[in-house]
Amino acid sequence: MPYGDAMNARVRSEERRAEIVRAALEVIAERGYRGASLAAVAERVGLTQQGLLHYFPTKEAVLVAVLKERDQWDAVPATQWRVDLLASLVEYNAMRPGIIQTFSALLGESVTEGHPARAYFTERYRQVRESMAAVLRTAYGDRLPNGLTPERTAPLLVAVMDGLQYQWLLDPDSVDMPAAFRDFLTLLGEEAEEL
Amino acid sequence: MPYGDAMNARVRSEERRAEIVRAALEVIAERGYRGASLAAVAERVGLTQQGLLHYFPTKEAVLVAVLKERDQWDAVPATQWRVDLLASLVEYNAMRPGIIQTFSALLGESVTEGHPARAYFTERYRQVRESMAAVLRTAYGDRLPNGLTPERTAPLLVAVMDGLQYQWLLDPDSVDMPAAFRDFLTLLGEEAEEL
């Protein structure tokens, strides 16, 4: 009995769900969540809109799965982060415009009223600020070279990452996102080298 | 003949258009552009959806008017900006969550494909980066205290403003946007005072 036959229904169903989430990521990048239709997502995985609803009961359930997937990526424990890895993260992001576009579009929408991702992002940013403060504390102690505390610097760090993403998505040729982010890290207190 | 009678049709029509633009600002803040229906905007000014279309031929025309209005506010000539005024601007913004929400939602949507505000934001950010570089040059000369050039600092400055807005809109109690922005200005090279 070949391996393929041994693959049971549960596994196949989960693969289908994963395909749908991947397709949703793409469609959201192109049209946002409100603009993304289930039919467009379904088409990408070769299903009808009603067929897709067999795997997720509502449109919002698809979004929840998308956000859950996002949390998987951040699975690197906050305690293992180091400041020098942040530059690599931004560099990595610069190679994945699609995914960055998805979450930049979602973040923008999420500030509107009753948006189903609003609570997610609110909570997420709270956690990210906290993690970043911890990372900065590990690197610099209770004060950065410029005198700011890690807690006060963290929101700036997060803001720069997000803000640069928008500028870069809109005009990748004009904005060197990784270089700009390294400049910011320099501002935080690293030695300036060949500026 | 009282003044009211002297108000001619052109003026009244322009006032109506301004009302519509104001209502559109609100509805976009609540639902984004794609989520904003002409009917919802019309209702706010006491018109039917079809009545509104007498003043603007299409939904996109309303958006264009909204973006044009935004340009009016920035009417302060770039050459008159100074670094210390930026902190006041952010403080002022913190008192107008509605308008900030409108444009944060629009910026987020604008990175999606074929969004009618995309070109506007691309061009706007290019100009804003340029203005900010000029402002920084006026304040610091060709190098900031930390060694960066104004041109390399400008995208960071803009990113911090935008990024802080998202964090603040999502969780105003956790993010003191004006204070955080002042912290950033401190990083840029001002003397640290009672940190």
Added chain:
DNA sequence: ATTATCTATAGATCTATAGATAATGC
């Protein structure tokens, strides 16, 4: 005459439900 506004309506969508049919797995 022109302007403002309305009713009616076409034509597209969109989400979600109901229920049928085919395929898969104990």
Added chain:
DNA sequence: ATTATCTATAGATCTATAGATAATGC
């Protein structure tokens, strides 16, 4: 039996056009 998928369809919207009616301004 359960799972996967489809067709049919209800019920809401949404934008935009057509054309009527009332009010305003030379």
